[in-house]
Amino acid sequence: MDTSRWMPILLLVALAAGAYYLFVSPNSEKFYKKGLTYYAEKDYERAETEFLKAISEAQEEQTPAAKNLLADAYLMAGEILETHLGRFKRAAALYDEMALLLDPAPATLTARLRTAAIYRDKLNNPNRAAAIYEELIERSPRDARIGEVRRLVMDIYLAMHEFEQAAVQGRAFLEQFPDAPQSAEIRFRVADALVYQERWAEAMVDYRAVSERFPGSYYARLAAFEVGNCLLKMGRNEEAAQVYESALSTYPNPEVVRLRLSEVHGRMKNEKDKKNLPSWAQKSAEAAFNGKVDPFPESKGGRKAHPESQRFEFPPSESGATMDDVPAEQPPAPKLRKPKSKLKTKPEAKTTVPAKPDVTAKPAPKGEVAPRVDATPKKPVEPSESAAVNAEPSEKSPSPVSP
Numbered sequence: 345m346d347t348s349r350w351m352p353i354l355l356l357v358a359l360a361a362g363a364y365y366l367f368v369s370p371n372s373e374k375f376y377k378k379g380l381t382y383y384a385e386k387d388y389e390r391a392e393t394e395f396l397k398a399i400s401e402a403q404e405e406q407t408p409a410a411k412n413l414l415a416d417a418y419l420m421a422g423e424i425l426e427t428h429l430g431r432f433k434r435a436a437a438l439y440d441e442m443a444l445l446l447d448p449a450p451a452t453l454t455a456r457l458r459t460a461a462i463y464r465d466k467l468n469n470p471n472r473a474a475a476i477y478e479e480l481i482e483r484s485p486r487d488a489r490i491g492e493v494r495r496l497v498m499d500i501y502l503a504m505h506e507f508e509q510a511a512v513q514g515r516a517f518l519e520q521f522p523d524a525p526q527s528a529e530i531r532f533r534v535a536d537a538l539v540y541q542e543r544w545a546e547a548m549v550d551y552r553a554v555s556e557r558f559p560g561s562y563y564a565r566l567a568a569f570e571v572g573n574c575l576l577k578m579g580r581n582e583e584a585a586q587v588y589e590s591a592l593s594t595y596p597n598p599e600v601v602r603l604r605l606s607e608v609h610g611r612m613k614n615e616k617d618k619k620n621l622p623s624w625a626q627k628s629a630e631a632a633f634n635g636k637v638d639p640f641p642e643s644k645g646g647r648k649a650h651p652e653s654q655r656f657e658f659p660p661s662e663s664g665a666t667m668d669d670v671p672a673e674q675p676p677a678p679k680l681r682k683p684k685s686k687l688k689t690k691p692e693a694k695t696t697v698p699a700k701p702d703v704t705a706k707p708a709p710k711g712e713v714a715p716r717v718d719a720t721p722k723k724p725v726e727p728s729e730s731a732a733v734n735a736e737p738s739e740k741s742p743s744p745v746s747p
Contacts, residue, residue: 371397371401372398372399372401372402372405372410372413372414372417373398373413375394375395375397375398375401375417376394376395376398376413376416376417378394379391379392379393379394379395379397379398379417379420379421380420382394383420383424388424388428388429389429391420391424392421392424392425392429395417395420395421395424396417396421398413398414398417399414399417399418399421402414402417403445411446411449414445414446415442415446415449415451416451418438418439418441418442418446418451418455419442419451419454419455421438422435422438422439422442422455422458423435425438426458426462426466432462432466432467433467435458435462436459436462436463436467439455439456439458439459439462440455440459442455443455443456443459453480453484453487453489456476456479456480457480457489457493459476460472460473460476460477460480460496461473463476464496464500470500470503470504471504473500474497474500474501474504477493477494477496477497477500478497480493481493481494481497485520490520491517491520491521491524491526492526494513494514494516494517494520494530495517495526495529495530497513498510498513498514498517498530498533499533501513502533502536502537505540507537507538507540507541508537508541510533510534510537511534511537511538514530514531514533514534514537515534517530518530518531518534527557527558528554528557528558528561528562528563528564529563531550531553531554531557531563532550532551532554532563532566532567534550535547535548535550535551535554535567535570538550539570539573539574542577544574544577544578545574545578547570547574548571548574548575551567551568551570551571551574552567552571554567555567555568555571565591565594565595565596566595566596568587568590568591568594568595569587569588569591569595569600569601569604571587572584572587572588572591572604573604575587576604576607576608581608581611581612581615582612584604584608585605585608585609585612588601588604588605588608589605592605
């Protein structure tokens with residue numbers, strides 16, 4: 345076959361296609377394709393620029409094809425900003441802009457989900473993420489992805505300790521999707537939310553529902569152990585021990601079950617011992633177990649202040665001695681104080697030390713001899729000698745006769 349005759353025709357077709365692409369095809373499609381080329385080459389800055397140009401051109405084109413291209417360009421530009429360039433706020437703003445322009449489009453739900461994920465994981469704003477999830481649930485309740493949305497918002501409420509809201513979202517999911525693959529996990533999380541609120545009986549119902557409706561699941565193995573925990577919190581120790589015994593072979597970590605079993609057995613033993621004690625001892629044991637102060641402290645009389653405690657009888661010893669053989673406790677003897685003497689003691693005489701005489705003499709005038717100073721201290725006169733001197737003259741020394 346001679347192809348030389350067809351070559352001019354093929355050349356004209358190629359030229360016509362090129363002219364259509366250059367002059368007839370919309371500019372938004374050109375920019376979008378350039379953006380895809382740069383994206384494949386991992387030139388993300390140029391790719392983002394081309395996608396933004398495609399967005400700008402597609403907004404002016406009022407065709408269904410331009411509308412679809414506009415949604416794709418928004419999603420591609422947002423993905424580049426979020427995943428490759430790390431500009432999370434700019435990406436969230438671009439997704440919000442897309443949601444406003446293309447509200448009825450199916451791609452709007454994808455954009456809102458990406459926005460919520462940015463606020464939840466990147467911008468640390470779980471409240472904003474939960475609000476977006478609640479909005480999606482309200483506006484698209486029958487969408488196939490709403491089940492995942494309910495699970496995500498439930499996780500956010502659990503992390504924020506909003507346990508009541510988490511339980512509400514979980515129950516709404518179970519009502520809408522009772523046979524979904526995530527139903528076992530959602531019901532288990534609902535029970536966890538009730539445990540955090542100390543609603544043990546309601547939580548136990550949900551844990552048992554997980555074990556009964558999903559017996560072969562991973563969460564069923566966990567739920568059997570959690571039922572025992574609820575029974576333990578409710579004070580039903582014997583039932584808790586039975587549940588722990590059955591969960592010992594199925595729980596992923598049997599050592600934890602053994603620890604709980606030993607705790608339950610200890611509580612059961614304490615309860616059995618408390619039944620054999622009088623009321624005052626039971627109160628004291630309960631106070632010690634709960635970490636409270638002894639209700640019968642020694643400062644308030646101790647056991648002596650409670651006559652009921654004296655009626656407690658201890659079992660007889662091996663020697664046959666009983667409590668009656670023990671002598672009663674004697675009160676302590678009073679302390680004797682040393683009496684104070686009323687006699688006045690004579691004060692001791694004070695010894696006086698004679699003062700040293702002044703041995704300092706004044707200097708004599710020039711040409712004279714200084715008088716001698718006797719440095720020997722004079723003996724003081726005793727009172728008896730002075731009294732003898734002042735007494736009357738004795739007979740041996742007659743008084744002189746006057747002439």
